[in-house]
Amino acid sequence: MASPEPAALAIKLRPSWKPKGLQVSNSNVVFAGLGLLAALGLVMLILRIVSSGDDRASWAYPTAFFMWTLSTFATAPLVAYVTRLTRGYWGYPIRRLAALWSIPALFSYLILLPSLATLPSLDGRASLWFGFRFGVPGFADALTIGFMFVTGAALMWLTSIPDLASGDVRLKSPITRSLLMNWRGTTKQWLLIRSASKYLGAFYVMLLAIGTTQVTTDMGQSLIPGWRSGIFPLYHIVTGFQAGVAVIIVTTYLLQKFSPNIRPFIGQEQAVNLGRLLLAFTLLDFYFFWADYVLIWYAGLPSEIAAMQVLIADVYRIPFIAGAFGIFVIPFFAIIFNPVRRRLWALALISTIIIIGNFFDRVRLFVPAMSNEKVFGHGPLSPLPGVVWPNVSDILFIVGWAALMAFVYLAVARRIPAISGWEMREGAMLRQETHFERGHIMLLAKPE
Amino acid sequence: MSSIKSATDESAARAATVAGGATISEEERRAGFGHRWGMSVDIDLCTGCQACVVACQTENNVAINEEQRVTEKRAKSWIRIERYWEGEFPNAKARYLPVLCQHCDNAPCEPVCPAWATYHNEEGLNVQVYNRCIGTRFCANGCPYSVRHFNFWNPEWPDSLENMLNPDVTVRTKGIIEKCTFCVQRINRARRDAAQSDTVVKDGDISPACVQACPTNSLVFGDLKDPFSKVSEAANSDRAYHLLEERGTGPAVVYLKKVDPNATSSSEEHHG
Amino acid sequence: MAKRELLGLYEEANEAGDAVEGLRDAGFPDTDVEILSSTPYPEGAFGEPKVEHRLYTFPFAGAAIGMTAGIFWLVSAQMSLPLITGGKPIVAVPAVFQILYEGTMIGAVLFTVLGVIFESRLPDGIGLYDKRIVDGYIGVTIRASEDDLLRARETLERAGAIDIINNEGSIMGAGTPQGA
C-alpha cells in the first residue's frame, strides 16, 4: 500500500489551512463553452417534450443517456461512502469530489420523467409488477429514483456542512445558515454527521439497487418480449460501479492537474487503490455478462435467443462490440499490469474509454427496448426489429446533456470545496509517519 | 403457457420446415443417409388403449412394472399415455396424449452428458449408448418430456418370460438411463433387407412396435425428409404442432390436435 | 577460498540493526549478511537492503502455459470424437470456456507457488541456525573468508550479541541467556 502524500499529513501542522472551491471564472473558455452546450441540451429536452410527447421511440436515446448517468455519475458517490464505511484511509482526499457528482446526477431526473410517461400499459406483457396496477410503473420508478437522488444530494450536503460553515462560502443567507444546522462543531453535531452519513450511505446503496432493478426492467427488459434475465439488473449495477470508479478517476486526474488546491493531496496512494477497484469491477463486469450469455446460449429457448439476437448477436452488434471493448477488453488487458495501476494519467485514459464504452453498452440495451413496437406477449420476438441509429437531434441532446453534467459539477465545485477539509484533517490525525527500528513505516489508528 | 398451439399459419410454416421440403436422391437413399426419422401422433385418433405401451415393453425388453413400481413412480415405459381429465364428473372427458422420446434436433439431454452417452446420429435419432452411460441422470433432468428412465436395479422377468426376450435389443443393467430408440433395431433391419434386395427403404417399410400395434393408426412412422411420406403429410397439416414448442427443442414427433372444435389444451388443467 | 559462517544472536531488533550496519561499514557485502527472525519484521527494520524478486512474472507465465494446455486439450478432445450433441457446434467456444478458464487459473496458481518456493530459496538444508531465534531473538549471519572471520566476529560482538555461534557451536563465553 502506497503511502499518502506528505501534504495530506502536513495539514495537521497547519491549523490555518482551509479547503477552497475551484477557481473557475465565468469568463473561463471551457466553463463558458460547457454552459452554452448545457443550454443547448436543455433546449433539446424541451423541444423533445413539446414535439414528440409520448412517442416512445423518440425517447430511446434520452433513456440510454439517463441509464448512463445512473451508472456513472449517480454511482460515483458510492465510492465515498464505501471508503467511509470501511475506513479506507486512501479515500479521504477523493470523498468529496466523488460525492459532488450527486448534484449533476440530480438533473438527469428531468430526462427520466418524460420518458417514463411514454411507457405502454403493463397488461399482456411480462413485468415486475405482476398483477399490481396502482401507479406503476411510472410513478413508482420516479419515486424510487427520486428518493435515491435526494438521498445522494442530502448526503453530499451533510458531509460538507463543516467545510461550508467554516470555509469562505458565498451563500450565507439565513436559509443557508439553517441548512448548515447553525454549525458550531459541537460533539453532538459531529456525532450526528458521522452516524447520519453512515446510515444515509447504506440507504443510498439499497435505493440504487432497488431503483436500478425497477427502471432497467420497466424501460428495458419488459419492453422486449422474451427477454427474461434475472441477472440483468445486477449487470447494470456492477457495470455502473465500474463506470463510477472510472468517473472518479477522471475527475481526480483533471482536478489535481488543473487545481492547485487539490494537487498536493492526490498521489500514488489514490491511483493504486482506485486502480485496484477498477480492475476488480472490470473482472466482475465480464463475469456478470458471461453468466447471462452462456445460459441463454446453452439452454437455447427461442424467446431468449431472439432477445439475444437483438441485444448482442445481430441487430445491435456494433454498439455491443464497442461497449464490450470499452468496458472489458481494453481496460482489462491494460490495468492487469501493476505499472499502469500506479500511474494516474494511464488510469484516467483507461477510465475515459470505460465511460464511453459504458454509454455504448447502455445504447445497445435500452434503445432497442424503447424503440420496440411489439411489446406485448411472452413469445419469441419475430421478426426482429431494425436497428435505430441516433439522428442529429439525438446527438445534440447527448452532447448537450453531457456538457450540462460537467458544467453543473464545475459550478457546484466552485461553491463547495472539492476536497473535504474536515475529513482530510481526520485522516491526518489518524495517520502518522513513524519509524519502526530502522524501517520507515505508517501508523494507522482505527478508532471504533 | 399452452403447449398445444391452435393451428395457425405459423405452425403450418414450422411444420413445413420440419418436413425439410427438399427431396432426396436415389443415391442418398441407397447410401442410407439423408433420412430424418419422425413420427406423427394423431390425438384425434388415440383411444388411450395402451397397446403401444405393451408392444414397446415386449419389443424392447423393458422390465415388467409391478404395482409397487408404479406406486413409487419408478415404472419404466418408453412410451406412455398421459391422461388428462376434462370437465366435472357427470360429463367428464378423458384426453389421451401419447408421449415418447421426441428425438429432438436441439435435444436438451444431449450436451449435458459428460460421457457422450447420448448424441444425435446422422439420421436424426437421439441415440443412447448404454455402455457409455455412467448414471449421472443429468440427461433425465434436462429432458422436458421426462421420457428418460433410470434402471434402479437389474431387470427381472418371471421364468416364463426369461427366454422370450427380444435378441435384437440389449438388456440394460442397473445404473444406466434408457429411453425410446424409435426401435432402431427395426430401422437397421429394414435398411439391411433393402440393401440385400437392392431396393430402397420405402415409406411404411419401417414401423416401430408402437406404430405396428396401434389399432387406430394414430401413430405413423416415417421419413420427414421424404416429402411424400405420411409423416411429412401430417407435419404439413394445419393441425400439426410440437409438444412444448416454447422450449425450442425441435422434436421429430409431430402431434395432430383434436378436430373437436371446443377442444382445450390438454396441458392447461394441472394435476390431471 | 572457502567461506565460513557466523551467527550472532541479539535480544533487540535495534542491536541486530547495529550489527548489520557495522558489518556494512566493515566492508562486508550485503549479500553475505542475512537476518534471521521468527517474526516477520517490517521491511527495512534492520536497515537491510530491499529484497529483489521476480515473483510477479510467475503467474503470467503459468497462466499462459495453462491456457495453451487447456486449448489443446479442449480442441483435441472434441475433434477426437466429433459427435453432434444438442445441435451445438463441434468446437463450442461458450461451452468450453469454463474449462479453459480453470486451466488458466490452475496454471497461474501452480507457477506462483513454484515462484514462492524458488524466490524464498527453498528448500535449503537448514543452514546456520539457533533454537533461541524462535524465542524472539534476532540472528545475524555473516559469511566471511577465514581471515575476515575475526573482524566479522568483533563487529557482531560490538553490536551487543548475546551469543555468537558457528558450525561447531557457541564460540563466545557469554552464558546462555535465560529461557533458552
Add this chain to the structure above:
Amino acid sequence: MQEPPSYDVKTIDRRLFDFMLHTPKWFFTTSAGLLTVFGAGFVVFISMLYFGLQFLGYSHPVYWGFLIVNFVFWIGISHAGVFVSAVLRLTQAEFRRPVTRAAEVVTIFSLQAAVLFPLIHSGRPWRTAYWAFPYDFIRGMWPNPRSPLVWDPSAIFTYLISTILFVYVALLPDLALARDRAEDPVRRWVFTVLALGFRGTSRQWRIQAIAGILLSAIILPIFVSVHSIVSWDFAVTSVPGWHNTVFAPYFVIGAVHSGVSAVVTAMIVMKWAFKLDGYITADHIDALARVLIAVATGWLFLLFLDFSFGLYGEESAEVDTWMQRIYGGAWPVLAPIFIITSYIIPVPLWLIKSVRRSFGWMFVTTILVNIGMWLERYMLVIPALERKSSLTFTYSEYIPSISEGILVLASFAFVIVGVLAFCKVLPVMPAADIREGALLSTELKIGRRSVPATLRE
C-alpha cells in the same frame, strides 16, 4: 480495534500449539463418535454399490436428491475459507489473523466432502470417476467438455489444489516454529521435512508477505467461478425454476453467507475446545458478524431477483415450481423455516452490538443460518424436478429415504473429523501471523484518548 494478545512469543506458541503437541481426553471420544457416524455412511455407500440406488428416495423424474443438495451445500461452505482469508488479506483487515487458517482448513475438508457426493450419487463411482479422470484411453474417448458435469471437476479440483497450496505456503513459517517447539523426535522430523528448512531470513518473510497478497488475488476469481459453475449444473438446462441467469451470483453470495457463518461457528468451537481466549476475541466475531450483515442482505436481494424473475415469465411450469417450493413438498413448512432461519432471525440480531460480541449468541445464529441455507439448496434443486414441465402428468414428489439422511450426517462427521485431525497434526493457528500482529499493534494518543493502531508498511 481489537486488543492483540500482549503475551511474549513463548506463551503465544505454547497456547497456540497446545492442542497439537498434547492431546486432551475428549479428543478420542469425540473422534470415535464421529468416525462411527462416518462408518454408518460408508456402510450405506457399500450397499448402494451392491443393490443399486433402489432404496434412495429417487423417483421418475426426480433423479437428483439429497446427495446433490448436500454437494451444493458443502461447496457453499467451502467458499468460506477463501472469502475470509483472501478478501481480508487483500483489505489488510487486522482481525483476519487468527481466522484465516481455520477458514482455509474448513474449505479443504468441506470441498472433499462435496466431491464425494457426485461420485457416489450415480451408484457406480468407478464409472463416475471418469468425469474427472478419463481413464479408458483405449476407446480414444475423452469427457464431453460441453457438459457442465465436466466443468464441475475442473473447477472444483482447481479450487481444491489452489487452496491446499495456499494453506501450505502460509503454513511454512508455522511449520518452522513447530519444528523448533516440538519435543518428540517424530513430530520434529515431520515438521523439519515439511518446513523445507525455512529459517525466517528477511527475504523469506518478504516473499511470504507478497505471496499472501498474490495468491489471494489469484484464488478469488477461482472462488467465484467454482460456485458459478456448480450453479450452472442446474441453470444451463431449460428446466423451469433452474434456468435463471441470476443463479451464478446468487449461489456465490449464498455460499459466502453460509460459509462465513460456518467459519464463525468453527472459530467459536475452537475457542472453547482449544482454550484460545485472548486470541479469538469478541472483536473477531464482531467484525465477521458485520461482514455477515452485508453479505446476508446482498443475498436477500439476489433471492428477491431469483424469485421475481422466476415468476417474471409467467410460464405455468415456472409458477408451479414456485408453488411447490413455497407450499408443496413433503413438508410445507420448509419455506418459512428457510427464510426465518437464514435471514429473519439472525440479521436483526446481528445489528445488536451485544449479540455480535457474545459467543453463545453468535454460535446459535450462525448454526441457524446454515440450517436455513441447507434448506435453500433443497428448495432450489428438488422442486424444479418435481414440477419439471407443463406436462402435469409427470408431476412427482421426492421423499428422502433414511439412507440419504445417514449419508448427509456422515458428510458432516467427515468434515468435523477432518478439521479436528488437521488441528491435531498441523498448527491450525497462524502463530507467525499472530506474532506479527502483536509486534505491529500499538496505540496512538489523540488528546486524552489512546486509539488502538497498527503499523503498516
